[in-house]
Amino acid sequence: MKIAMKIAASLLVATSAAVLSGFGASAQETVKIGILQSYSGITSLGGQQTDSTVKLFMQKYGDTAGGKKIELVRRDTTGPNPEVAKRLVQEVVTREKVQVLIGPDYTPNTLAAAPILMEAKVPSFVTGAATTGIVGEKSKYSTRTFFAVPQLCKPLAAYAVKNGWKRVFVAVADFAPGHDCEKYFIEALKDASGTLAGNLRIPVANPEFSGYMQRIRDAKADALFIFMPIGELSIGILRAVNDSGLKASGIKIMGTGDITDETYIDAVGDAALGTITTGIYSTQHDSALNKEFVKDYVALNGAKPRIGWGAIATWDAMRMTYDALNAQAGAKFDPDKFAAFIHGRTFESPRGPITIDKANGDIVQNIYIRRVDKVNGVLQNVEIESFKDVGFK
Amino acid sequence: MSAIERLTPERAKAATGYFARLARWNVYEILFWLALAGMYFVPNVDLVLMSQIFIWGLFAMSLDILLGYRGIPSLGHAAFFGVGAYVAGYCGKFGWTEPISALVLAMAIAAVVGWLTGKLVQRVTGVGLLMVTLGLNLILYDLVHRSTDVTGGDDGMQGIVIAPVLGLFRFDIFGRTAFWYALIIAFILFVIARAVVKSPFGLALVGARENPRRMIMLGAPVEGDVSRAFALGAALAGAAGALLTQTTQFVSPNTLSFQRSADVLVILIIGGTGRLYGGFIGALVFLILRDWLAAISPVYWYFWIGLLLVVVVSFFRKGLLPSLETLLNRWKPSKADGPTA
Numbered sequence: 001m002k003i004a005m006k007i008a009a010s011l012l013v014a015t016s017a018a019v020l021s022g023f024g025a026s027a028q029e030t031v032k033i034g035i036l037q038s039y040s041g042i043t044s045l046g047g048q049q050t051d052s053t054v055k056l057f058m059q060k061y062g063d064t065a066g067g068k069k070i071e072l073v074r075r076d077t078t079g080p081n082p083e084v085a086k087r088l089v090q091e092v093v094t095r096e097k098v099q100v101l102i103g104p105d106y107t108p109n110t111l112a113a114a115p116i117l118m119e120a121k122v123p124s125f126v127t128g129a130a131t132t133g134i135v136g137e138k139s140k141y142s143t144r145t146f147f148a149v150p151q152l153c154k155p156l157a158a159y160a161v162k163n164g165w166k167r168v169f170v171a172v173a174d175f176a177p178g179h180d181c182e183k184y185f186i187e188a189l190k191d192a193s194g195t196l197a198g199n200l201r202i203p204v205a206n207p208e209f210s211g212y213m214q215r216i217r218d219a220k221a222d223a224l225f226i227f228m229p230i231g232e233l234s235i236g237i238l239r240a241v242n243d244s245g246l247k248a249s250g251i252k253i254m255g256t257g258d259i260t261d262e263t264y265i266d267a268v269g270d271a272a273l274g275t276i277t278t279g280i281y282s283t284q285h286d287s288a289l290n291k292e293f294v295k296d297y298v299a300l301n302g303a304k305p306r307i308g309w310g311a312i313a314t315w316d317a318m319r320m321t322y323d324a325l326n327a328q329a330g331a332k333f334d335p336d337k338f339a340a341f342i343h344g345r346t347f348e349s350p351r352g353p354i355t356i357d358k359a360n361g362d363i364v365q366n367i368y369i370r371r372v373d374k375v376n377g378v379l380q381n382v383e384i385e386s387f388k389d390v391g392f393k
Numbered sequence: 394m395s396a397i398e399r400l401t402p403e404r405a406k407a408a409t410g411y412f413a414r415l416a417r418w419n420v421y422e423i424l425f426w427l428a429l430a431g432m433y434f435v436p437n438v439d440l441v442l443m444s445q446i447f448i449w450g451l452f453a454m455s456l457d458i459l460l461g462y463r464g465i466p467s468l469g470h471a472a473f474f475g476v477g478a479y480v481a482g483y484c485g486k487f488g489w490t491e492p493i494s495a496l497v498l499a500m501a502i503a504a505v506v507g508w509l510t511g512k513l514v515q516r517v518t519g520v521g522l523l524m525v526t527l528g529l530n531l532i533l534y535d536l537v538h539r540s541t542d543v544t545g546g547d548d549g550m551q552g553i554v555i556a557p558v559l560g561l562f563r564f565d566i567f568g569r570t571a572f573w574y575a576l577i578i579a580f581i582l583f584v585i586a587r588a589v590v591k592s593p594f595g596l597a598l599v600g601a602r603e604n605p606r607r608m609i610m611l612g613a614p615v616e617g618d619v620s621r622a623f624a625l626g627a628a629l630a631g632a633a634g635a636l637l638t639q640t641t642q643f644v645s646p647n648t649l650s651f652q653r654s655a656d657v658l659v660i661l662i663i664g665g666t667g668r669l670y671g672g673f674i675g676a677l678v679f680l681i682l683r684d685w686l687a688a689i690s691p692v693y694w695y696f697w698i699g700l701l702l703v704v705v706v707s708f709f710r711k712g713l714l715p716s717l718e719t720l721l722n723r724w725k726p727s728k729a730d731g732p733t734a
Contacts, residue, residue, distance in 0.1 A: 039691040039692045040687075040691070040692065040694065040695050041695070044692070047691065047692070048692075074691050075687065075688065075691060076687045076691040076692075076694065078687075080547070080645070080647065081647050082549060082641065082643050082644075082645050082647060083445065083637060083641060083647065083648075086641050086643065087441045087442060087445060087641075090441045090566055090567075090568060091439055091441065091442070093566065094566060094567050094568075095437065095439065107547070107548045107549070108547070108548055108549035108643070108645040108647070111548070111549055111551060111643060112549070112641060112642075112643040112645075115642065116566050119566050120566055131548050174539050175538060175539065175541070175546055175547040176541045176545065176546035176547040176548040177547065177548070179541045179542075179546065201539075203535075203539070204538075205535070
């Protein structure tokens with residue numbers, strides 16, 4: 001009986017201590033940052049990368065900015081699921097009183113969340129959705145630190161024609177981003193006076209690539225342009241291109257950086273060698289800032305999973321959040337000032353210089369042409385040329 | 394029903410009395426709906442989550458008409474949900490912003506799709522049914538997913554505008570309007586579904602579930618009843634889809650996904666089939682747990698959901714609601730007579 005009383009008493013003390021310390025923390029002003037990413041299912045790598053990056057950033061720069069304590073609220077969007085994402089945005093905005101949001105990821109989630117963020121005046125960072133025009137007038141508190149589809153799809157057309165690969169075959173995944181990319185690439189190809197050798201839309205559910213390889217071979221193109229989402233499909237098509245002998249026939253293989261994304265490229269293996277892609281970031285980028293970023297990231301989170309674009313987009317979002325909070329140090333959090341501070345900014349990111357467009361918060365950045373090479377025995381996207389300050393339209 | 398017309402007046406009266414008794418509301422039912430409405434006044438309750446619980450509950454109830462009452466397992470029920478969701482989406486996109494009439498239209502179109510599906514599958518049974526319904530669902534999903542120009546494809550449909558309900562209540566960011574709108578529509582449709590399953594038609598469905606051959610010998614239109622049941626189930630599912638589009642003002646192919654068809658089956662099975670309430674109970678348990686687990690452990694919550702399913706299926710064989718009923722009945726000697734529906 002006595003023991004039971006003792007346990008009960010100590011529990012009571014413990015809970016009241018916890019409650020009191022809770023009060024203690026709230027005495028200092030806090031800023032709540034919501035993180036809405038995919039943490040479960042096949043898209044969980046995105047959330048994992050975001051968390052690793054945020055952890056690194058806060059380890060390096062502390063958990064206060066502008067005199068305010070940073071508090072994180074994480075939620076799982078479960079992938080492209082606007083029903084869940086919108087509800088979570090409403091929840092973290094109205095109940096948790098989140099002041100800044102990193103996410104949600106994916107285009108449908110971003111679009112569904114936009115009216116809420118606009119009405120509640122919550123600045124947000126788009127770190128994982130690439131469709132054109134999803135930031136701008138309908139969400140003037142949003143800032144994109146990822147990329148816009150045209151940024152990746154257009155420069156390759158000019159690059160190919162310049163190198164004498166005039167006849168290009170276009171193969172895209174048969175879903176909205178694929179249709180988008182196809183449109184931009186073919187437009188840019190015409191502008192560069194190249195010719196379209198043929199085009200293909202490949203279904204995203206369990207495609208069998210070998211049949212398509214023959215059609216591409218028959219078109220006798222100089223180069224093949226591929227757009228596939230990161231993951232299984234990219235692995236599949238690069239392997240098929242190699243195994244069918246298409247690559248050995250001398251056709252140039254190129255595409256957006258998704259197909260040789262660092263997080264999956266080891267699964268493709270040597271079949272990926274020589275692939276030319278456009279990208280916003282490579283861990284091989286030659287700058288002091290990037291070398292430091294990569295070294296610290298690997299030291300904290302390990303070499304696997306490898307650093308992808310989601311990490312760099314999150315890093316820059318955190319960087320701007322801290323800068324904007326520091327700029328309004330000592331004052332109450334003001335979302336309008338926060339957004340105004342960020343929009344129109346230019347700064348050096350580990351990926352290279354970036355500018356946030358003043359009018360609509362979208363990103364202007366360098367696009368790099370990269371080639372897959374082996375560096376110290378590891379497949380890497382090595383930057384061989386760059387297009388400066390590519391716009392988002 | 395023709396069988397009743399040929400009865401003597403006294404027996405006909407007795408039969409009517411039977412259905413009247415069946416349709417009487419008991420105190421638990423009234424308490425259940427009052428409790429749902431009362432959730433609004435609980436401090437710090439997540440109203441948006443509650444509105445989505447009502448929508449999932451309505452959706453699960455629509456599957457209950459097929460699975461619980463007629464014994465038709467469907468793995469493609471999201472198809473009807475998606476049809477309703479997209480119809481409401483198109484209405485909002487092309488200027489028909491009034492929500493209630495758009496909801497009715499969505500139900501009507503979903504009902505037609507459901508009726509046609511019923512015609513197609515009325516002679517199929519068992520595993521064949523699972524395959525056909527799943528196949529129809531996948532075809533529709535792929536169609537919407539790939540027709541980017543028409544549906545917005547994977548990115549979802551942009552530019553949906555929904556006017557305030559009755560011109561008065563705007564869909565706000567706290568989810569107040571969404572809560573009441575979803576609850577009231579779900580309740581009205583529940584009352585209709587309840588009246589249908591407690592009518593001779595509902596009894597005929599249960600009869601065909603238990604013993605189709607005997608029903609045919611009684612002269613019941615068993616096959617026609619299948620397409621009628623499909624039409625009703627699809628209309629209710631379409632209403633749930635339209636509610637989701639209207640309360641979130643967005644629609645994407647996710648509304649048609651196989652995951653949704655599977656989830657609704659799981660919700661119904663957790664709650665219990667053949668009760669109408671099973672869907673709502675299942676939605677309450679499933680969504681609140683999912684939300685709670687995902688908030689405390691964003692990475693590993695799926696594990697706990699899986700565990701929950703295993704526990705429910707092993708300890709509450711028929712689902713939560715029927716198991717609780719059995720428990721109650723054990724204490725209170727049954728006054729149940731006649732068939733239960």
